[in-house]
Amino acid sequence: MLDKWYVGVDIGGTTIKLAFVTTEGEIVTKWEIPTNTSEDGKHITKDIAIAIEEKCQELEGNKANLISIGLGAPGFINMETGFIYQAVNIGWKDFPLKEELEKETGLSVTVDNDANIAALGEMWTGAGEGASNLLCVTLGTGVGGGIIANGQILHGVNGMAGEIGHYTSLAEGGAPCNCGKTGCLETIASATGISRIAIEKVAEEPTSILQAKLYEFNTLTSKDVFDAAAAGDKLANSVVNEVSFHLGLALANLSNGLNPEKIVIGGGVSKAGDVLLNAIERQFKRFALGRVAEGCEFKIATLGNDAGVIGGAWLAKQNVVATK
Amino acid sequence: MLDKWYVGVDIGGTTIKLAFVTTEGEIVTKWEIPTNTSEDGKHITKDIAIAIEEKCQELEGNKANLISIGLGAPGFINMETGFIYQAVNIGWKDFPLKEELEKETGLSVTVDNDANIAALGEMWTGAGEGASNLLCVTLGTGVGGGIIANGQILHGVNGMAGEIGHYTSLAEGGAPCNCGKTGCLETIASATGISRIAIEKVAEEPTSILQAKLYEFNTLTSKDVFDAAAAGDKLANSVVNEVSFHLGLALANLSNGLNPEKIVIGGGVSKAGDVLLNAIERQFKRFALGRVAEGCEFKIATLGNDAGVIGGAWLAKQNVVATK
Numbered sequence: 001m002l003d004k005w006y007v008g009v010d011i012g013g014t015t016i017k018l019a020f021v022t023t024e025g026e027i028v029t030k031w032e033i034p035t036n037t038s039e040d041g042k043h044i045t046k047d048i049a050i051a052i053e054e055k056c057q058e059l060e061g062n063k064a065n066l067i068s069i070g071l072g073a074p075g076f077i078n079m080e081t082g083f084i085y086q087a088v089n090i091g092w093k094d095f096p097l098k099e100e101l102e103k104e105t106g107l108s109v110t111v112d113n114d115a116n117i118a119a120l121g122e123m124w125t126g127a128g129e130g131a132s133n134l135l136c137v138t139l140g141t142g143v144g145g146g147i148i149a150n151g152q153i154l155h156g157v158n159g160m161a162g163e164i165g166h167y168t169s170l171a172e173g174g175a176p177c178n179c180g181k182t183g184c185l186e187t188i189a190s191a192t193g194i195s196r197i198a199i200e201k202v203a204e205e206p207t208s209i210l211q212a213k214l215y216e217f218n219t220l221t222s223k224d225v226f227d228a229a230a231a232g233d234k235l236a237n238s239v240v241n242e243v244s245f246h247l248g249l250a251l252a253n254l255s256n257g258l259n260p261e262k263i264v265i266g267g268g269v270s271k272a273g274d275v276l277l278n279a280i281e282r283q284f285k286r287f288a289l290g291r292v293a294e295g296c297e298f299k300i301a302t303l304g305n306d307a308g309v310i311g312g313a314w315l316a317k318q319n320v321v322a323t324k
Numbered sequence: 325m326l327d328k329w330y331v332g333v334d335i336g337g338t339t340i341k342l343a344f345v346t347t348e349g350e351i352v353t354k355w356e357i358p359t360n361t362s363e364d365g366k367h368i369t370k371d372i373a374i375a376i377e378e379k380c381q382e383l384e385g386n387k388a389n390l391i392s393i394g395l396g397a398p399g400f401i402n403m404e405t406g407f408i409y410q411a412v413n414i415g416w417k418d419f420p421l422k423e424e425l426e427k428e429t430g431l432s433v434t435v436d437n438d439a440n441i442a443a444l445g446e447m448w449t450g451a452g453e454g455a456s457n458l459l460c461v462t463l464g465t466g467v468g469g470g471i472i473a474n475g476q477i478l479h480g481v482n483g484m485a486g487e488i489g490h491y492t493s494l495a496e497g498g499a500p501c502n503c504g505k506t507g508c509l510e511t512i513a514s515a516t517g518i519s520r521i522a523i524e525k526v527a528e529e530p531t532s533i534l535q536a537k538l539y540e541f542n543t544l545t546s547k548d549v550f551d552a553a554a555a556g557d558k559l560a561n562s563v564v565n566e567v568s569f570h571l572g573l574a575l576a577n578l579s580n581g582l583n584p585e586k587i588v589i590g591g592g593v594s595k596a597g598d599v600l601l602n603a604i605e606r607q608f609k610r611f612a613l614g615r616v617a618e619g620c621e622f623k624i625a626t627l628g629n630d631a632g633v634i635g636g637a638w639l640a641k642q643n644v645v646a647t648k
Contacts, residue, residue: 179613250577
């Protein structure tokens with residue numbers, strides 16, 4: 001261990017991802033530990049400190065090789081103080097994450113939310129590389145987002161910026177969303193939303209491949225829908241069109257405001273690849289201003305599960321630069 | 325003239341507004357000159373230089389009292405180089421505005437677009453005072469916008485950020501917009517849009533005050549609509565509701581992405597005041613995330629026609645700070 005590295009940490013509800021990352025954004029080593037949610041998550045900071053210590057020993061180095069820690073966590077966070085108001089999946093409530101982790105590790109810690117650090121990772125070395133105006137959308141169980149403008153992640157006045165999943169796509173008659181509203185983009189374009197729409201539509205088109213699949217497995221996944229669409233199934237294509245229409249419209253409307261250079265689509269649903277990307281882009285071009293569409297490129301996220309730890313390292317790096 | 329002042333300049337199609345502004349954002353003196361659009365606008369920079377020179381003499385000072393110039397212009401601008409690609413109303417095409425004005429005045433010049441400097445003015449000393457995350461919307465003949473995030477105006481990758489007027493409100497069946505799309509917010513919430521909707525609706529409700537007005541004056545203004553709504557006219561209220569629905573939905577969707585502290589509504593239509601503001605806010609709260617709505621306050625713009633010159637001065641001030 002001769003070089004100086006950043007530590008990127010990405011805390012999720014079941015695992016914590018860690019990595020040592022070079023100053024150029026390359027992962028030296030990465031590993032995971034389970035998220036210990038017992039006793040309201042009070043052991044997590046100690047677990048992270050031990051994990052870092054052990055990895056240093058394994059690599060025959062020591063903490064002097066590490067510059068600082070950049071960390072992403074779910075929930076409501078005060079980014080300046082690294083204080084977690086609430087993170088339901090972890091158990092934290094009013095938890096001084098930055099302070100505790102700095103105490104345990106002796107390293108400086110910078111905290112942001114998990115969707116934001118994934119966006120920062122893609123900006124640094126992933127699909128968004130080189131762009132300082134970027135929209136990142138994660139289509140997973142829910143729909144997450146991160147907005148980068150002038151090279152900075154946007155937090156807004158109380159940390160809520162980037163909540164693209166709660167863009168209201170259907171002002172009237174939409175499905176209920178976990179946030180309490182109805183008709184959010186998340187109810188349509190998440191894996192869950194795509195599955196719901198497909199199941200609702202199966203009755204309309206009894207000849208669809210999807211009907212047989214639904215009878216066999218008693219459910220439909222978003223992968224089923226994209227596979228059937230690729231095979232030319234009419235119903236599946238109508239679902240893909242509906243989803244792409246709402247994604248393209250929402251992203252165009254945000255882009256008429258933000259004029260991004262790249263839009264990066266990640267998460268499980270993005271594995272559908274070009275079928276999805278081309279369909280979204282077709283709708284996007286209908287609703288974006290000509291010059292906005294010209295300036296914008298669509299990309300599938302490339303870093304997968306590493307986006308968070310790389311973005312964490314970027315965050316740590318920015319903080320070192322900023323405080324120098 | 326003992327103090328040091330900035331010069332704010334706001335170039336419009338018919339007049340150029342100028343002001344000397346203190347380092348605290350107070351206007352010392354303001355005045356206007358006509359916009360000379362002859363010969364593709366080639367005399368404009370000289371006109372501005374002479375106007376500044378004469379005003380200095382009038383105040384018994386000289387150019388040494390002036391720090392620098394911040395200027396807003398319509399059209400497509402490269403903000404870094406101050407180069408105007410095209411400004412149709414002025415006649416400029418490939419015009420090096422910053423370079424020419426620096427040559428004529430001997431002062432350093434910073435250029436941005438006119439909607440943006442108005443937003444910066446409201447942020448500095450107007451309705452947005454103190455907020456570093458701000459949405460500004462100008463409801464005039466068209467619908468303009470400016471977005472401030474982390475205290476910076478957003479330009480995006482090719483200067484198109486803040487085009488809130490071209491948010492697509494009606495994906496299908498909307499009215500044609502000057503931009504070439506259909507159903508833009510501008511076709512609904514501008515003075516022109518409100519007038520169009522009211523005229524279209526008059527046939528539906530022959531008892532409306534607006535019908536008599538339309539017969540008398542052969543047109544309806546947005547002021548007519550708001551006056552009739554305040555007087556309880558059913559048709560006028562349905563127009564106000566339709567306009568507010570689309571404004572509230574668009575602003576909520578942008579706010580779910582940007583999480584602003586304030587939304588400032590300006591322009592001629594904003595003279596309707598609380599009737600308009602309350603109606604927009606009611607719709608906004610339906611479509612914004614709870615925490616986004618909690619963090620956000622609606623305000624009518626307070627600087628009127630002075631917003632541009634004050635914002636110009638702010639721009640000049642930032643540039644001095646940045647280059648020091």
